[in-house]
Amino acid sequence: MNSISVNGKNWISKEFNSDDINFFKTNYFLDEIIAKLLSIKKIKKEDVKFYLEPTIKNILPNPFILKDMDIAIDRTIVAITKSEKIGIFGDYDVDGATSVAILAQYFRLLKTSFEVHIPDRKTEGFGPNEKAFSEFIKKGVNLIFTVDCGTLSFEPMNFAKSKNIDVVILDHHQSEIKLPNAHSIVNPNRFDDRSELNYLCAAGVCFLFLIALNKRLRDKDWFKLNSINEPDLINMLDLVSLGTVCDVVPLIGLNRAIVKQGLKVLKKKKNLGLKTLIELNNIENNITTYHLGYVLGPRINAGGRVGKSSHGANLLLNNNAQETFKLASELNNYNKDRQILETDLLNKILNTNHQNNSDPVIILYGENWHEGIIGIIAARVKEKFNKPTIIISAGSVVGKGSARSIYGFDIGSAIIGAVQSGLLIKGGGHKMAAGFTINLQKIKEFKEFIFRKFNSINMNLEDKKKYYYDVEIAPSAVNIEFFEKINLLAPFGSGNLEPRFLIRGLNVVNSKIVGEKHVKSVLVGSDSSSIKTISFNTVNTDLSTYLLKKNRKNFNIVGKLSLNEWRGQKNVEFIIDDISVIK
Secondary structure (H helix, E strand, O other), X not given: OOOEOOOOOEEEEOOOOHHHHHHHHHHHOOOHHHHHHHHHOOOOHHHHHHHHOOOHHHHXXXXXXXXXXXXXXXXXXXXXXXXXXXXXXXXXXXXXXHHHHHHHHHHHHOOOOEEEEOOOOOOOOOOOOHHHHHHHHHOOEEEEEEEOOOOOOHHHHHHHHHOOOEEEEEOOOOOOOOOOOOOEEEOOOOOOOOOOOOOOOHHHHHHHHHHHHHHHHHHOOHHHHOOOOOOOHHHHHHHHHHHHHHOOOOOOHHHHHHHHHHHHHHHOOOOHHHHHHHHHOOOOOOOOHHHHHHHHHHHHHHHHHOOOOOHHHHHHHOOOHHHHHHHHHHHHHHHHHHHHHHHHHHHHHHHHOOOOOOOOOEEEEEEOOOOOOHHHHHHHHHHHHOOOEEEEEEOOOEEEEEEEOXXXXXXXXXXXXXXXXXXXXXXXXXXXXXXXXXXXXHHHXXXXXXXXXXXXXXXXXXXXXXXXXXXXXXXXXXXXXXXHHHHHHOOOEOXXXXXXXXXXXXXXXXXXXXXXXXEEEEEEEOOOOEEEEEEOOOOOOHHHHHHHOOOOOOEEEEEEEEEEEEOOEEEEEXXXXXXXXXX
């Protein structure tokens, strides 16, 4: 079916292979829709079992295939056996906080002394700095780990080297051909790494590092000789899965197994900080990737956005119930503050900047826009206009920028290219997100550079008008049984998107605005079955105008399924992405 919708999209059914569907049904005893979805997702025949039942044991690669892993482990074992104090320097986002917590928890179990530092976003900026390293040295640190950062930190690494301090970088951001002068750089996105694990976030890299370290210590009988129980790294997968989902890396391969297992660990609420945050936010139902990405993650992030950068990592590391409750409560409040700042700035930008123009990439800047939220604003604007977006907070001389991209345009490489071309003071990132510092006099040249980069990849602008759905279903299929069947393909997220469905021939029974921005509706189909629906952030759009009208016209909808659980009751809702009116 090809149809122009209320949102101006052309709906197109995704392609599938009938032979694959028959194979999946025959060999794995799957029904038609699940087999069709596997074909649409292009799951290889030999990978179906691992896809449906991803386990760490069956998918885990040899961690030593990562460049520099062996020398990083050797240096760490020296530090452990000689009782050297370790410093852990992490980024202030969720991936950074979880990476810090993973390493710190491990060293705590080994009774190894450590210090943690999370930089202040405004006064220190992204990445390692000499002042923080100096503080580590004053506290007797002999070995420094930088997690979720460090791959482009040349001067701080030279400083550490001059002080005879070794630095191990555990990161996933893209590198230049030139690498900093660190002891070791374990990063699947460094230019010379051949591990093919470049889809990992920093928390995933740290997890593999600890697997390698655990094995090497076990081989040396270190745990027995020191009367210490070997840490069960599976118990850390709640943190690894949180970092993985919140950094929006693709849920493929090892990441898929990490999140699948991590959700099970998270359900046990072993981490006091996460347990407290879950209870404060009244999450009673089974925790999903939605809760990681949209409930827990933003709150852990919130401290770094409003000037309390260490709160997230401290929450994940704290074992004192009273202190943990205080930290979780403050992060909840910081998140509310962040939401207010975000709404105000987003409205200001949307009301004063008209993006219906020919610019291939949206690049906006304003005086003293809050640095802690420009990344979120970039993501919101990108989602609204389906264009790569760069937001710059301009000071008197320099600006801090944050970028979010769409699939097909590697913004991290573009930013590194701009640094190498002398257009940025510093910057880096990965395919979907990046950050940088720029001299304001260079903004015009920077814009032209980014536009050229985007235009060089020949992205088809017509693709932005297409909406691909997976399967057509009847209204009666919106039920618990069908939802649980589709959930066999979870966890969903980047790289493993939730299936989108088409339902034809519906009418509005009633609709109402909820939460000021959303529209809840009850729709009825030609088979007389009714379904509950919601369309998010659509008030004052063409979609909400149609849903709220009192009319009898039939229409079709596309979107995805969602499970609501409240006090033991389960209900399936359909989240509407778009509507097509039947003429």
